[in-house]
Amino acid sequence: MNGIRLAIMHWKVGAMHEVQYRVNFFLQLIDSVIRLATGLIAIWLVFSHTDDLAGWSRHELLVVMGIHILLSGINRTFVEPNVFQFIYTIGEGEFDYVLARPVDSQLLVSVRNLRFWQLVDVVVGVVVIGWAVSGIVETTSLPEVLAFLVAVSCGAVILYCMWMVVAAAAFKWIRVDDTVQLLNGLFQAGRWPVTIYPGWLRLTLTFVVPLAFAITVPAESLASKLSGGMLVLTVIVTGVMLLITRVAWQRGVRNYSGASA
Amino acid sequence: MPRASALCQADVFMPTVDVLELRKVFKVPVRETGLRNSLRSLFRREHRMVHAVRGVSFSLEPGEIVGFLGPNGAGKTTTLKMLSGLLYPDGGEAHVLGFRPERREAEFLRRVALIMGNRNSLQWDLPVADSLELRRAIYEVDRVDFEVRKAAYTEMLDVGELLTKPVRNLSLGERMKVEILASLVPHPQVLFLDEPTIGLDITMQKRIREFVATYAADTGASVLLTSHYMADVTALAERVIVIHHGNILFDGNLAGLSDRFTAHKTIVVAVAGELGPLAHLGRVVEQNSFKAILEVSRDEIATVAARLLADYSVTDLSIEDPPIEDVIEQAFAIGEAQEAEEAGEAHP
Missing domain, CATH: 3.40.50.300 (P-loop containing nucleotide triphosphate hydrolases)
Structure with a gap:
């Protein structure tokens, strides 16, 4: 069965389910506003002392923050609920039923849930990015916008891969909820461009947990700081991450021993 | 073709x-x-x-x-x-x-x-x-x-x-x-x-x-x-x-399954008149004056049934396999014993 159809079918069901809980919408809105406000205060604090943070202007940093919010929204709408449900089903033995279905198990696990109201963050992220870009002095060219779209899509995929690789560890260790929380903590480091961090941390955030490719690179594309080579590298890293995720998943399924064993 | x-x-x-x-x-x-x-x-x-x-x-x-x-x-x-x-x-x-x-x-x-x-x-x-x-x-x-x-x-x-x-x-x-x-x-x-x-x-x-x-x-x-x-x-x-x-x-x-794991069948017999002692025919599970349930080894079923028919005026007689639950239980017990035996051979 077609993967997109499978996803849409589940998302429709998920959306129908979520819309019933309107209070979640308001909670999500409040949550987004608080996080936006704290983010803005942090940027304001930094720029009350200096005009430039490791080569990034105030508006460019706002772009980074906007992308961070946008990707966080995508992740919390589409990825995280599925990862948590998967970890739960592994613990409860209900993963048997995922494996029994005649569709790809990784695909099915990745699309079963949708946290509709988290899309608020996606909207907030887009607004912040638009606002920030309008404040950048040099105008953003069309190729830069295209590069941004490619980079931000890669970013979303990279985040999906990071979460899924950790999730696949549940095949072996069952309880990996805490590891997912750890990932969320690391993700917070992406609020700032990785270039402001000291060398060791920058390297970690580039090659171990590829947040640099997920968040900083899309921001660089809008801030006219991105080279073509870096964009190509981002696409390659995304491909490699997808491959690693796939291998981790397949190995996991092969070693799956069920909950009753 | x-x-x-x-x-x-x-x-x-x-x-x-x-x-x-x-x-x-x-x-x-x-x-x-x-x-x-x-x-x-x-x-x-x-x-x-x-x-x-x-x-x-x-x-x-x-x-x-x-x-x-x-x-x-x-x-x-x-x-x-x-x-x-x-x-x-x-x-x-x-x-x-x-x-x-x-x-x-x-x-x-x-x-x-x-x-x-x-x-x-x-x-x-x-x-x-x-x-x-x-x-x-x-x-x-x-x-x-x-x-x-x-x-x-x-x-x-x-x-x-x-x-x-x-x-x-x-x-x-x-x-x-x-x-x-x-x-x-x-x-x-x-x-x-x-x-x-x-x-x-x-x-x-x-x-x-x-x-x-x-x-x-x-x-x-x-x-x-x-x-x-x-x-x-x-x-x-x-x-x-x-x-x-x-x-x-x-x-x-x-x-x-019952042939394989149980050596017995059950005979339920009812007679007109009085039943005498039956212990020599098999294990008596239950007996009153006109009805009895006997557990008899498979080889002797025909002989015992014939004896009963000859000795009493039988009104009803049935030969039954033991209840399937008992057979299964017996099968598991035999399986357990076999395994213990094999383990014993492996580590004398």
């Missing part, structure tokens, strides 16, 4: 399930009790190998319903999960409908169903009908076929009123019925039923049994069924496979 037709015929009679020396070993962490040991196991975890299935072989024909019996932990569920592609075997080979289950091809998964009692595979918060629709799409069931089967099965299982309710609002028995409905709508040709009637009341058990029997008869599907309720097995299966500690102890028809 005679050759081609011979091939076709061979194809028709090809077993739907063919298992050869299938094995599964689980690596299980050894957890000791107490906080100190738990803390130690944080750093040094010991593992133990559990041989859940130790080389089982059997095959099923199309339309055949086979009871798969064994005590808890015998390897039944593990075997069923390997055959439905959920667990990767550690040895041996299985073919189901010509597919290797562990390859988990979509076509294979569409044509088999694993139904586990007490477990839920439907969307918890959705009305049953929505779950069915989702299932239809995933299994790519033709719309018309889907509606026809849904209507027929809904009627047979008497679940019409349940379709609009969310799964979480259903009772255990109701859930099992819709679970079976959802699993059979794609028309699987091989059915693995793991304790499908567990926790259900007698009427519900009966309904599910009847439904499974009808489904197998109508579609020619093969069914491998585990159950702790012997009524399920005796009602549905002519053939049983008994598994114990991952080994097959017995594979044959139900009657053969």
